[in-house]
Amino acid sequence: MSRAVLTLVLVAIAASAGAQQAGPQMPDPRQMSGVPLPTGDLPVGTITVRVIRGSLSNPLPGQRVEIIGDAQASGTTNESGRAEFPNLRPGATIRATAVVDGEKLESQQIQMPSAGGIRVMLVATDPEAEKRAEQDRELARGPSQRGTVVLGDQSRFVFELGDEGLNVFNIVQILNTARVPVEPVSPVSFELPAGATHAALLEGSSPLAAVVDGRVNVRGPFPPGMTLVQFAYTLPLEGSALTVRQVVPAPLAQLTVIAQKVGGMRLASSQLAQQRDMNSEGRLYILGQGPALAAGGAVEFSFTGLPHSPTWPRNVALTLAILVLAGGAWISVRPHGAPAQSRDRERLHERREKLFDELTALEESHRDGRVDPAVYSSRRQHLIASLERIYAALDEDAAA
Incomplete structure (x- = not known):
């Protein structure tokens, strides 16, 4: 997670951490x-x-x-x-x-x-306050009870583009508002989306959490107050659009999403009541918020306009490799022609490989934003036209 995104998340969590670390009460007024x-x-x-x-x-x-x-x-x-x-x-x-x-x-x-x-x-000074505090400490050390936990309103879904796809960060506050440890009736388990890779817990997560077989399991009992769980995974990009869907295992007090905005990227979700762009440390982010969600409900975010590495150069490379192998096998069994014809064909093959290397490098530069769009379009058109002419020449030679 970049420093700018991390700052956004930590500031939001810090706003309520004082109250929720010790329980659902307000901060101690004596400090004020x-x-x-x-x-x-x-x-x-x-x-x-x-x-x-x-x-x-x-x-x-x-x-x-x-x-x-x-x-x-x-x-x-x-x-x-x-x-x-x-x-x-x-x-x-x-x-x-x-x-x-x-x-x-x-x-x-x-x-x-x-x-x-x-x-x-x-x-x-409230003479009864210390007595109540000691009672709370005793209850927190006591046996757990069946109960419920909620995902606090400072929980966050954070999205950031990475080298291997869309990185998804879950910052989850699990709140137990009771004075005793609680063992939820239903397990608190986050199922990761299909295709998710590199799933891991982030530093600062509760030791109650573990990544197991495509899930993030948080075992109880949960102590009074807040249990912080932070995990991340990556969804590979196969195109310019991607939908992320996750089920929440406990009631979510408020839906909040932060997404790094790159280029013409757009975020859509029927669950977001409000959405706006914001700047942080010179970068642009999408901030969206929505209402509470019941346990077992799913959050769904649809991204479009995502920059991604095009698959066609890879497919073209595979096709070329097949053509080269097939051509080599065909040449090995056909009658040998004139030496001049063989040299011409060899030059065409060399020229084809050179153009293909240039086209692949151009696509990589475009993906990384290192080439002007106008230059990219013109150069790409020229390279493709040159490749088409070479393939046509090779086809004519093969037919002959």
């Missing part, structure tokens, strides 16, 4: 406690202070809050745990403070901006 957040939604000179205990779902109404520093003010939080302080001088350096059950909470130093306002959150 006291950190000022500038916002254009508030009037100039206004700061709002929200006080919560442990989590966003546990606001503290009626809590006294003070502003200290270049400006002093005090107030009480409303039902959502928020207190608002307007009319503070832009440029003033302040802090927001509160005392909750003897615990002093204080924000970072804040300089009031000249445009917009500031939001800040103060998070008090």
Whole structure:
């Protein structure tokens, strides 16, 4: 996978990894406690202070809050745990403070901006949080239960053209939202498309995954939170069109596809609700998204306009080889003609081989984008016409 594609995938996964590595909960609000957040939604000179205990779902109404520093003010939080302080001088350096059950909470130093306002959150310790965390750890170490897992909304199908065909990358987040390990009723097994080659797990995949006989099997039980599985395979190209079909073994929260766009390549799928082109590090990619998919459903992507190595030079080479062998056998049994005629025929054979080598090299240069399209078309037409004349001359000689 190229660095540009990998960046796209990792950025998307990182956006939710903090929540899903530890479980389906939001990131710990304590990490955001006291950190000022500038916002254009508030009037100039206004700061709002929200006080919560442990989590966003546990606001503290009626809590006294003070502003200290270049400006002093005090107030009480409303039902959502928020207190608002307007009319503070832009440029003033302040802090927001509160005392909750003897615990002093204080924000970072804040300089009031000249445009917009500031939001800040103060998070008090939840004495029950550590108890719940210890309970979660105990449950995670306990026996597994029958249950279900889902493929998270940060799962990705990534496509990239390679030397041997279309490379397909599956970045799969398997989520267990329970507090205990789960053993799914149905096995989590990804069947690879027919003709897939070079199937392999990518670095960073869970040790629960393995590639076995055309499948990627992920054995349970699955621990609480996220299990990351990344695998890849290659589909050879026989023409300019290719359809990729895969069955998802568990419910897919959201369909997302990223495809490197080369030349006039197009992607079509009835399952994509939206699709657009995007640039990353100077390269063009197709980004598509679609709705959720039930377990056992299939995703299907149709690619057209794929650049590929034409098969006709290979077929022509085989045909020529057969003709040469047949011609050699025929010559060996026919009566020997004049030496001059033999030399002329030999020169035609040499010229034919030279033209064919030039044509093959031209096709390879065109495939790699190393020749101007106009030059390619003109040169190709000339070489084919020359080959036709030589074959005609050889046929006339054989008839004689």
